[in-house]
Amino acid sequence: MADETISPDAGSWRRKDLLDTDTLSREEIALVLKTAEAMAEVRSRPMPKVATLRGITVVTLFYEQSTRTRASFEVAGKAMGADVVNLTASGSSVEKGESLVDTVRTLEAIGADIIVMRHSKSGAPALAARTTKARVVNGGDGQHAHPTQALLDVFTMQQHLGDLAGKRVVIVGDILHSRVARSNLWALMALGADVTLTGPATLLPQTLVGASEAGRCRTTTDFDAAIEGADVVMALRIQKERQATGLIPSLRDYIRGYQLNETRLARAKPGALVMHPGPKNEGIEVAPSVAAGAASVIDEQVANGVAVRMAVLYLMAGRAA
Amino acid sequence: MSRKQLLGPDDIGRSIRRIAHEIIENNRGTDGLLLVGLLTRGVPLAERLGTAIKEFEGVDVPVGRLDIGLYRDDIARRINPTPIRPSAMPRDIDGATVVLVDDVLFTGRSARAAMEALLDFGRPRRVRLAVLIDRGHRELPISPDFVGKNIPTGRGETVRVRLQEPDGEDGVYIDSEETVDG
Amino acid sequence: MSDLLIRGGRVLVPARGIDAVLDVRVRDGVVTEIGTALEPAGGRVIDAEGCIVTAGFVDLHAHLREPGFEQKGTIATETEAALRGGFTTICAMPNTEPAPDSAPVFEALMERLAREARVRVFPLGSVTRRRAGKELSEIAELAAGGCVAISDDGNPVADGRLMRNALALASAAGMVLSEHCDDPELNDGGVINEGRVSERLGLAGQPVAAEVAAIARNIALCEATGARLHIAHVTTARGIELVAGAKARGLPVTCEVTPSHLFLTEDAVAGPGPEPAYDTNARINPPLRTEMDRWALVHALNEGTIDAIATDHAPHAIEDKLCEFDYAAPGIACFETAAGTLLTQVARGELQLARVIEALTSGPVLAWGLDSREKGLGSIEPGGVADIVVLEPGREWTVDATAMASKGKNTPLQGATLTGRVRVVVVGGEVRWESEESDG
Numbered sequence: 025m026a027d028e029t030i031s032p033d034a035g036s037w038r039r040k041d042l043l044d045t046d047t048l049s050r051e052e053i054a055l056v057l058k059t060a061e062a063m064a065e066v067r068s069r070p071m072p073k074v075a076t077l078r079g080i081t082v083v084t085l086f087y088e089q090s091t092r093t094r095a096s097f098e099v100a101g102k103a104m105g106a107d108v109v110n111l112t113a114s115g116s117s118v119e120k121g122e123s124l125v126d127t128v129r130t131l132e133a134i135g136a137d138i139i140v141m142r143h144s145k146s147g148a149p150a151l152a153a154r155t156t157k158a159r160v161v162n163g164g165d166g167q168h169a170h171p172t173q174a175l176l177d178v179f180t181m182q183q184h185l186g187d188l189a190g191k192r193v194v195i196v197g198d199i200l201h202s203r204v205a206r207s208n209l210w211a212l213m214a215l216g217a218d219v220t221l222t223g224p225a226t227l228l229p230q231t232l233v234g235a236s237e238a239g240r241c242r243t244t245t246d247f248d249a250a251i252e253g254a255d256v257v258m259a260l261r262i263q264k265e266r267q268a269t270g271l272i273p274s275l276r277d278y279i280r281g282y283q284l285n286e287t288r289l290a291r292a293k294p295g296a297l298v299m300h301p302g303p304k305n306e307g308i309e310v311a312p313s314v315a316a317g318a319a320s321v322i323d324e325q326v327a328n329g330v331a332v333r334m335a336v337l338y339l340m341a342g343r344a345a
Numbered sequence: 346m347s348r349k350q351l352l353g354p355d356d357i358g359r360s361i362r363r364i365a366h367e368i369i370e371n372n373r374g375t376d377g378l379l380l381v382g383l384l385t386r387g388v389p390l391a392e393r394l395g396t397a398i399k400e401f402e403g404v405d406v407p408v409g410r411l412d413i414g415l416y417r418d419d420i421a422r423r424i425n426p427t428p429i430r431p432s433a434m435p436r437d438i439d440g441a442t443v444v445l446v447d448d449v450l451f452t453g454r455s456a457r458a459a460m461e462a463l464l465d466f467g468r469p470r471r472v473r474l475a476v477l478i479d480r481g482h483r484e485l486p487i488s489p490d491f492v493g494k495n496i497p498t499g500r501g502e503t504v505r506v507r508l509q510e511p512d513g514e515d516g517v518y519i520d521s522e523e524t525v526d527g
Numbered sequence: 528m529s530d531l532l533i534r535g536g537r538v539l540v541p542a543r544g545i546d547a548v549l550d551v552r553v554r555d556g557v558v559t560e561i562g563t564a565l566e567p568a569g570g571r572v573i574d575a576e577g578c579i580v581t582a583g584f585v586d587l588h589a590h591l592r593e594p595g596f597e598q599k600g601t602i603a604t605e606t607e608a609a610l611r612g613g614f615t616t617i618c619a620m621p622n623t624e625p626a627p628d629s630a631p632v633f634e635a636l637m638e639r640l641a642r643e644a645r646v647r648v649f650p651l652g653s654v655t656r657r658r659a660g661k662e663l664s665e666i667a668e669l670a671a672g673g674c675v676a677i678s679d680d681g682n683p684v685a686d687g688r689l690m691r692n693a694l695a696l697a698s699a700a701g702m703v704l705s706e707h708c709d710d711p712e713l714n715d716g717g718v719i720n721e722g723r724v725s726e727r728l729g730l731a732g733q734p735v736a737a738e739v740a741a742i743a744r745n746i747a748l749c750e751a752t753g754a755r756l757h758i759a760h761v762t763t764a765r766g767i768e769l770v771a772g773a774k775a776r777g778l779p780v781t782c783e784v785t786p787s788h789l790f791l792t793e794d795a796v797a798g799p800g801p802e803p804a805y806d807t808n809a810r811i812n813p814p815l816r817t818e819m820d821r822w823a824l825v826h827a828l829n830e831g832t833i834d835a836i837a838t839d840h841a842p843h844a845i846e847d848k849l850c851e852f853d854y855a856a857p858g859i860a861c862f863e864t865a866a867g868t869l870l871t872q873v874a875r876g877e878l879q880l881a882r883v884i885e886a887l888t889s890g891p892v893l894a895w896g897l898d899s900r901e902k903g904l905g906s907i908e909p910g911g912v913a914d915i916v917v918l919e920p921g922r923e924w925t926v927d928a929t930a931m932a933s934k935g936k937n938t939p940l941q942g943a944t945l946t947g948r949v950r951v952v953v954v955g956g957e958v959r960w961e962s963e964e965s966d967g
Binding site: 036037038055058059061062063064065066069070071073074075076077080104335338339341342343 | 412414415416417420423425426428429430431432433465466467
């Protein structure tokens with residue numbers, strides 16, 4: 025019987041919280057992705073729902089606007105039978121100036137097992153995680169990390185490309201302010217991919233990647249050269265306020281150098297994947313024809329998001345060690 | 346700890362062939378039959394049963410696989426959740442006679458979880474349970490329809506089924522803790 | 528006042544070239560005798576064998592929070608913390624509410640200090656009204672009221688023309704202008720040093736260039752006016768180079784460095800674990816910099832480029848730090864750890880003891896001319912005021928914020944083991960504090 029047949033490739037999940045991908049081992053990432061495969065199968069059933077997390081309370085605590093991440097976690101939790109409570113900064117005591125620490129303690133007291141948190145300030149989930157016995161899943165914090173987005177991105181890449189070791193991934197856009205770029209970078213490096221970060225000089229990090237990692241990650245302002253032979257091209261959302269703060273002269277100028285369009289995509293490897301974490305500004309960071317083109321897996325990313333978040337919630341639902 | 350071999354490769358082969366015959370007899374042929382192995386070792390057992398049935402009846406019986414991890418009743422009590430793998434059904438299970446196949450029947454909790462998991466895929470006409478080893482100590486009102494071998498065990502003993510496909514050999518062993526007063 | 532004899536300690540007064548095992552006699556609040564084999568005269572005798580005996584520390588940069596922010600600290604609590612840290616004279620920054628920008632506010636503050644303070648306090652006046660950077664404070668009037676220096680503290684004087692006028696007026700009034708050198712536009716919301724850690728943690732960075740550019744401008748204004756300029760808490764290698772260059776050209780520029788920037792780097796924000804801690808207690812303005820910058824400060828202190836070690840002691844309430852990093856108030860409460868970290872660095876061989884003592888005593892006194900206010904300040908000399916500190920250099924201890932006298936428990940050094948601490952503190956000839964295990 026199954027109790028006595030522990031699979032030989034069974035990794036283990038011993039983390040209380042999921043705050044970023046930077047400390048995840050290759051094995052831990054593999055465990056999440058493998059579990060996500062099983063969750064994708066559950067989603068494909070006539071009854072795409074299980075009762076595994078019955079009795080588990082998941083609270084989504086969102087201090088920042090988000091439709092897809094919050095909805096994705098909610099669907100994931102409900103698909104596994106968890107009770108999902110959604111809390112947004114407006115319409116709660118948060119708006120009355122309650123501190124993050126107090127809010128998190130209150131949620132623990134009312135029985136939250138897992139808190140999925142989105143916050144505009146980097147490091148806020150780390151503070152929450154220290155404050156509570158409940159498990160904390162980072163649903164995106166400031167410019168720091170967005171681990172479930174990165175995990176669903178590598179999951180999507182793996183579905184198409186298999187083993188990512190040696191695969192060339194180009195991430196283009198506002199790298200400096202992007203939590204998606206950071207978490208993807210760490211996950212991709214753990215899986216052995218070669219990553220190129222590209223964007224305007226003012227939006228590129230200078231020292232993000234240490235010298236010891238330099239062999240597997242490059243930064244360049246030359247998108248046209250970077251995309252040559254790429255297996256994956258991921259375009260990031262460009263915030264319009266970057267223009268107001270003088271980081272880019274104009275959107276027109278940005279489009280000229282960094283829009284993922286058909287001419288540029290033609291330089292990538294045939295069959296290269298086009299990805300975008302959403303929400304996208306079509307016609308700015310990605311041409312509409314490319315976003316809707318044959319190479320685009322943007323819709324798959326969204327669908328995979330539910331499976332990956334189910335996997336994360338499942339792995340985090342046990343008693344914290 | 347001491348380990349004793351209970352069954353060898355020939356014993357396992359004979360048990361599988363006998364169960365195959367019993368399944369055919371019980372089902373009056375192979376119509377509507379679907380074998381579903383429980384991951385991990387129920388899957389190769391189900392495949393072997395399928396091969397035996399094909400040998401006897403000349404019919405390919407579909408074989409599916411089921412992961413019951415999501416249906417366990419102890420998720421929130423565990424520190425490390427069981428790894429989960431995708432399940433797969435080769436055909437629509439509505440109206441089928443499904444034989445769930447596992448290596449060892451012990452408390453009955455896995456069988457209960459397997460039934461719940463299976464029913465999420467549809468509404469089979471009948472569900473049967475086939476196991477290579479029944480070691481007793483049931484905690485739920487579940488009884489197998491097809492058994493390779495009944496083995497009386499102590500609560501603290503462990504029955505280990507090893508199969509060629511995952512383990513590189515066929516054999517059934519019983520592990521027991523050394524007792525000081527023995 | 529009775530007689531006090533501190534016997535058998537290593538008396539270290541760098542400014543006077545004294546470094547020898549000697550006895551020090553104090554009577555009626557002043558030092559009366561320094562010599563060997565001095566006989567007790569009926570008063571208390573402190574056996575200082577194995578200890579360092581030096582002048583009480585003088586701090587050019589501290590925050591007492593009163594008036595206006597008593598939830599963070601009060602004159603009573605923070606001067607008690609200073610006392611325990613060996614600081615017998617402190618210069619209090621004007622970021623209070625109200626800010627001392629005129630004679631009446633300044634006088635009221637002086638009265639409050641006279642009642643509450645446990646050590647000597649010289650409050651600074653503000654450069655501009657309400658420290659808003661628009662209109663100058665009443666500079667001459669502040670000087671007449673006893674103000675030793677002016678500063679807008681955390682608000683750098685952004686307007687170059689205003690800064691030039693303030694420098695000229697302050698100097699004419701016999702005061703120093705202490706400037707937090709920083710370019711707010713370049714900093715643009717930065718909360719830690721711009722670099723590896725800020726990029727990794729996704730926090731907005733404060734570039735080195737923001738400090739360097741401001742130091743360069745202010746040195747140029749110092750040269751233009753001939754006025755005395757004190758550069759507060761230099762944190763960068765390039766910044767200290769500019770100060771050294773200005774000094775070499777003979778400009779009246781002095782500078783300070785904090786014990787925090789000498790001891791810690793930006794890595795303190797990330798913490799020791801694999802996952803970043805976002806330690807708000809390591810948030811400080813100007814920010815902790817890189818190891819390269821830290822070494823440049825250590826080197827500059829040993830070389831004599833740095834005039835003073837100033838604490839920038841900045842107590843905060845728990846809720847000011849128990850929050851998102853971006854919302855956390857900058858500052859470290861370090862009165863009670865300063866001597867510990869500095870002596871630890873001496874024990875490691877990083878810092879030279881004589882230079883550390885000089886930068887804690889005669890260095891700041893000379894930089895701001897404080898000996899004109901109190902004879903013998905920052906020194907141990909016959910006829911001079913008896914502000915004396917006895918240090919145990921080899922003593923190991925563990926930092927426990929909850930045991931600190933400061934209202935602010937905000938230290939990134941919680942739990943750290945330090946080598947060397949303050950044993951006895953004498954203010955005006957009176958033993959005002961001694962550590963529990965202190966004998967004699």
